[in-house]
Amino acid sequence: MTGAAVDVVLPCLDEVGALPWVLSRLPEGYRAIVVDNGSTDGSAEVAAGLGAVVVREERRGFGAAAHAGLLAATAEYVAFCDCDGSLDPAQLPGLLAPVIAGSADLVLGARRPQRGSWPLHARIANVVLARRLRRLTGERITDLGPMRAARRVGLLSLDLQDRRSGYPLEMFLKAHRDGWRIRELPVPYAPRTGKSKVTGTLRGTVTAVRDMSAQLKAAAAALAPGPVRPGRGSEGTP
Numbered sequence: 001m002t003g004a005a006v007d008v009v010l011p012c013l014d015e016v017g018a019l020p021w022v023l024s025r026l027p028e029g030y031r032a033i034v035v036d037n038g039s040t041d042g043s044a045e046v047a048a049g050l051g052a053v054v055v056r057e058e059r060r061g062f063g064a065a066a067h068a069g070l071l072a073a074t075a076e077y078v079a080f081c082d083c084d085g086s087l088d089p090a091q092l093p094g095l096l097a098p099v100i101a102g103s104a105d106l107v108l109g110a111r112r113p114q115r116g117s118w119p120l121h122a123r124i125a126n127v128v129l130a131r132r133l134r135r136l137t138g139e140r141i142t143d144l145g146p147m148r149a150a151r152r153v154g155l156l157s158l159d160l161q162d163r164r165s166g167y168p169l170e171m172f173l174k175a176h177r178d179g180w181r182i183r184e185l186p187v188p189y190a191p192r193t194g195k196s197k198v199t200g201t202l203r204g205t206v207t208a209v210r211d212m213s214a215q216l217k218a219a220a221a222a223l224a225p226g227p228v229r230p231g232r233g234s235e236g237t238p
Helices: 019-024 043-049 062-072 088-102 120-137 151-157 169-175 203-222
Strands: 008-012 030-036 053-056 077-080 105-113 148-151 180-189
Touching: 008 043, 008 062, 019 030, 019 043, 019 120, 030 043, 030 062, 043 053, 043 148, 053 062, 062 077, 062 151, 062 169, 077 088, 077 151, 077 169, 088 105, 088 148, 088 180, 105 169, 120 169, 120 203, 148 169, 169 203
Parallel strands: 008 030, 008 077, 030 053, 105 180
Antiparallel strands: 077 148, 105 148
C-alpha cells in the first residue's frame, strides 16, 4: 500500500502466532512496517504474505528494530506498537488524534493491564521508573509503554541512539528536553501471545532496567537549564 496516512512500526522477533491478529487490527490507512529482528519461526514471511512491509534488522535489540522501522517510514505520522498481541492496533487512531489535531507532539499509550498480562516484577519496575521520570522531568507520566505516536520528522530530529531496551525512554527524555508537548492516554494491555523476551522474564527486566538507567543518568546532565531547541515534533512549530 502506498500513500499511507500513518506508518506503524512493529518490531518483531518470533511472533508468528500473533501477527495475523495484529495485522488484521490495523485501521484503514495505517501501513504495517514489520521489522524482523532475527526471527526463526517464519514471522517475516507471514507478515509479507499478509501485506505488511517487511524490514530486516540483523542487529538484535528493541531499539535497533524500532529505529530501522522509523527510518523505513515515509508517512507524516508514525506509530509504534508491539506485535505480540498484547496491544490492539485498533487503539492507534485515539493516540494519533491529539498529534494530528496539533495539541500534542508525542502521545504515549499508558497500559491498563488485564489479568495475567503484566508480571509483578515488571509492574514494580515500571512504577519505580515512572516515579523517577516525574521527579526528573515534571511530566505527568505513569507508564513508559511501547505504544506511542508522533510526527515522523520530529522523531528523526531527536537523533535517537539507543538500540536496546532504552530506546523508548530515550525518545521520551529527548522529546521532553526539546519542549515537546507529551500526553498519555490509556490503552488496554492483554496477555501476549507466546513468551515475552523482556518483561516476561526476570533477566529481561533486569536488562531493560540497566539500559534505562544509563539513559536516566545521561538525562540528568542533559536536562540542565539551557535553551529549548525548536521543532517540538511539528516541523518547526513554536
